[in-house]
Amino acid sequence: xxxxxxxxxxxxxxxxMNHEKLPPTPVDQSDPAxxxxxxxxxxxxxxxxxxxxxxxxxxxxxxxxxxxxxxQRDKFALADATADDLEILNYALTLExxxxxxxxxxxxxxxxxxxxxxxxxxxxDHEQEHVTVLTDTVKSLGGKPxxxxxxxxPDGTFDDKKTFLTTASTFEELGVTAYHGQVARINxxxxxxxxxxxxxxxxxxxxxxxxxxxxxxxxxxxEKNKSMKAVLKAxxxxxxx
Amino acid sequence: xxxxxxLIKGTAAVIPAAVGLQMLGTKWAFAADDFSGPVDVLNYALTLExxxxxxxxxxxxxxxxxxxxxxxxxxxxxxxEAHVVALKDTITSLGATPVAAPEVDFGAAFKSKASYLExxxxxxxxxxxxxxxxxxxxxxxxxxxxxxxxxFGVEARHAAILGVLGEKEAEGGVYNGAFEKPATRAAVLKAxxxxxxxxxxx
Numbered sequence: 001x002x003x004x005x006x007x008x009x010x011x012x013x014x015x016x017m018n019h020e021k022l023p024p025t026p027v028d029q030s031d032p033a034x035x036x037x038x039x040x041x042x043x044x045x046x047x048x049x050x051x052x053x054x055x056x057x058x059x060x061x062x063x064x065x066x067x068x069x070x071x072q073r074d075k076f077a078l079a080d081a082t083a084d085d086l087e088i089l090n091y092a093l094t095l096e097x098x099x100x101x102x103x104x105x106x107x108x109x110x111x112x113x114x115x116x117x118x119x120x121x122x123x124x125d126h127e128q129e130h131v132t133v134l135t136d137t138v139k140s141l142g143g144k145p146x147x148x149x150x151x152x153x154p155d156g157t158f159d160d161k162k163t164f165l166t167t168a169s170t171f172e173e174l175g176v177t178a179y180h181g182q183v184a185r186i187n188x189x190x191x192x193x194x195x196x197x198x199x200x201x202x203x204x205x206x207x208x209x210x211x212x213x214x215x216x217x218x219x220x221x222x223e224k225n226k227s228m229k230a231v232l233k234a235x236x237x238x239x240x241x
Numbered sequence: 242x243x244x245x246x247x248l249i250k251g252t253a254a255v256i257p258a259a260v261g262l263q264m265l266g267t268k269w270a271f272a273a274d275d276f277s278g279p280v281d282v283l284n285y286a287l288t289l290e291x292x293x294x295x296x297x298x299x300x301x302x303x304x305x306x307x308x309x310x311x312x313x314x315x316x317x318x319x320x321x322e323a324h325v326v327a328l329k330d331t332i333t334s335l336g337a338t339p340v341a342a343p344e345v346d347f348g349a350a351f352k353s354k355a356s357y358l359e360x361x362x363x364x365x366x367x368x369x370x371x372x373x374x375x376x377x378x379x380x381x382x383x384x385x386x387x388x389x390x391x392x393f394g395v396e397a398r399h400a401a402i403l404g405v406l407g408e409k410e411a412e413g414g415v416y417n418g419a420f421e422k423p424a425t426r427a428a429v430l431k432a433x434x435x436x437x438x439x440x441x442x443x
Contacts, residue, residue: 119405122412129419176394183390184383193423196376196390200369200421203394204401208415217402218316221323223394225387 082187086138090146091228092195093134095178097148098238099171100127106168109158116161116212120168123205130198137194152240165213172206174234180225199223275426276378279385280337285426286389287328289371291342292433293364294321296350300361303351310354310406314361317399324392331388344438358407365400366417367432370424372396397421 103124106112112120138145157167179199186192207217226234276282297318306314332339350360372393379386404415412418424432 118411119415122416125412126416126419133419180387180390180394184387189377189380192380192386193373193377194420196373196393197420197423199390199394200373200397201416201419203397204416207398207401208405211402211405216316217313217398218320218395221320221395222327222388222391225391 084185085188085191086141086143088182088186089134089138089191092179093131093138093146094149095175095235096127096130096134098151098235099175100124100131101151102171103127106158106164109164111158111161111164119208119212126201150240151238153238165209169206169209169213169215172202172209174231175202176206177224177226178231180223181227181231276375279379279382280332280335282375282378283328283332284340285375286372287325287332288340288343289368290321290324290328292345292436293368294318294325295342295345296347296364297321299347300351300357305351305354305357313402313406320395320399345436346438347436358403362400362403362407365396365403367429368396369393369400369421371429373421374423374425
């Protein structure tokens with residue numbers, strides 16, 4: 001029914017201004033590897049090993065298991081929350097675990113100083129707060145919070161500022177598209193408001209990290225979104241177990 | 242203990258995890274009452290985007306900036322203009338009438354680079370809070386919600402970068418904690434009213 005649902009700009013800056021009718025770009029359920037991060041595939045699934053990593057990421061999030069958790073949940077839990085909502089919260093939790101772990105290791109590596117350090121330190125703190133709040137929220141709904149996975153990063157990720165921040169940018173942009181991909185799936189108003197309040201902070205992070213790298217903090221007039229499947233595919237290689 | 246209403250209105254500086262949880266456990270009292278329906282939310286957003294687009298048009302025309310700041314604020318102007326176009330089209334496609342652009346007066350905002358950046362910073366953070374406050378009113382309108390959220394995220398990017406350009410403290414300047422804070426319609430109108438020539442039903 002809606003036009004606005006389709007207003008995502010397909011490319012960098014100007015298309016929205018030049019088209020009377022904006023091209024339809026629904027939530028992307030297609031193969032993600034091709035378009036993650038502005039058409040520059042950082043992670044592709046060429047082989048069976050990578051596919052298995054994706055499946056492992058999916059298992060970590062706990063597809064299916066949330067249904068059981070929900071049937072046992074306290075009747076006092078949020079009235080409108082559904083199994084989908086729990087799954088989304090555990091999915092978000094897994095991504096926040098990844099970010100929190102990544103920034104903790106990166107900042108421990110000591111490659112940042114001055115204003116860079118000042119701007120990135122709160123990002124780590126935010127991701128840790130997101131982990132705490134999401135964990136508590138899943139519990140309050142009677143669900144089982146996803147366990148913290150063991151993460152792995154390519155060699156040298158934390159050895160210099162540029163590699164650290166480039167990887168950070170990848171994670172932040174992924175996180176933004178992940179939250180925006182779930183907005184329409186959330187059934188409970190409170191969970192929606194909370195998820196949105198986190199998503200906005202991830203957008204701030206993405207912009208700041210892009211600026212620190214000398215990149216473009218405003219790659220589009222509208223945040224893009226990715227399906228859960230697409231995001232887990234991208235995050236899978238960083239999840240060891 | 243932080244009062245939940247203070248938290249929702251954005252006056253609480255820090256949200257400890259336990260309070261964040263409490264926030265999730267209760268309905269956002271104001272949201273449903275603030276708007277009469279989806280078109281009302283969209284026209285509210287459109288008014289704010291008109292205000293921002295015109296603000297940057299005038300500010301960039303004043304030629305106060307150079308280098309990276311100039312590039313960034315030109316990009317931001319284009320974003321706001323894109324938001325105006327998209328919101329107007331959407332309201333029209335729903336069979337409703339988009340509100341007209343408000344008459345605005347930005348006073349001394351363009352007197353200096355510093356005042357331009359500071360006012361822009363204020364506008365962007367207000368926009369972020371306004372969208373977040375309105376989000377629950379679009380809960381049942383999934384397509385509109387996704388779209389409004391996609392604008393909200395970009396406003397958050399603008400807000401952060403304006404904090405960087407203004408050389409603000411990281412926490413409490415570039416960022417406002419681990420969670421964005423929603424604002425009520427009344428609070429947003431109050432904050433925007435100095436720039437509106439006529440009284441608005443924002």
